[in-house]
Amino acid sequence: MISALLPNYARADLAFERGEGAWLWTTDGRRFLDFGSGIATASLGHGHPHLAKAIAEQAAKLMHVSNLYRIPGAERLAQRLVDRTFADSVFFCNSGAEANEGMIKMMRREMFDSGKPERFRFITFEGAFHGRTLATLAATGNPAYLKGFGPVVDGFDQVPFNNMNAVRDKVGTETCGIIVEPVQGEGGVRPGDIQFLRDLRAVCDEYGLILGMDEVQTGMGRTGKLFAHEWAGIVPDVMSVAKGIGGGFPLGAVLAKEQFAKALVPGTHGTTYGGNPLACAAGNAVLDIVTGPGFLDAVVAKGKHLRAGTEQMVHDFPTLFENARGLGLLQGIKCVVPVGEVQAACTAEGLMAITAGENTLRLAPPLVVTEAEIDLSLEMLRKAATKVAAGKAAA
């Protein structure tokens, strides 16, 4: 008989009841070091006092009104994001997929409004992940995810990642824009080359295309910049954000330059929960911390520290690992052995790691992780790797 909770996930048999910083405790009292952060989402770790207080206080005052009224917390959060980014305006929603849907609609509508309705197609990339709604699945393009869900939403053309010739070949008279993750998270922690990202900006400028940046996973400080595209010194036209922006509270956003933002006039788009007082209290509290003095510099330093450790691991276990890659506190180790074995061995040592495409182990600790905790995670990973390697040698 089917479980009451729909069994659409392959869940590990672990149940957590509380957390503090980078640590989680199970209902039966075991402690784990969390290097998954709820999939790069609990960016301030667990039980962060500033975030918990902001949510509790707002919940007691006012949780939800609709977008039929002004929401001061949303106005404030939008202004703070505008002040710190390329964007002129922000639309709030509840998830990454919803942010991408909003971004896609905004891009198409701007082309339509500027008299080019035939330009509705998007270039997206192999290995991408943009969400599980029908349009974002089409953008994702993974056949395994699309199978059995009816006709694929039209208008998404996939080309190989980090391949500018393939992009140029695909640009046509129906192309609206390009949607890209600066680092492919789900696809295997694969960073876009700096030059590739710059060339995408250039090709958009050359052909009048719109550059849409999916920073759902890479944004809000994950890579050591507030947004990862900053590393390439470029600006997108529109950008989707979610995961870390609410620190674990569901919140997503579309950030856009005025030219594109103004396409979504009243009646064209909306969402009931999006940007409600409670979500924006969480968003403002996260932003307080992430934009605090020295915070992002510390993420850069800790990211380098973690990367040095994963590089060493690849060097020490050539029969298990192929390479280390990533940016900031989003790091991956491409495995030779099945990544599930490495992940299970990590769990047995008390380290929660996650996986990603291309058989990659993904490490995305809370941004508040300490260097000592990173050292501990590397010790745990080394023990796990030693056991997996010993098992291989015995087999």
Ligand SMILES: *Cc1c(COP(=O)(O)O)cnc(C)c1O
């Ligand atoms: C997780 C993710 C999404 C989807 O976000 P949801 O909140 O699960 O809908 C979209 N794009 C990227 C890059 C992601 O990592």
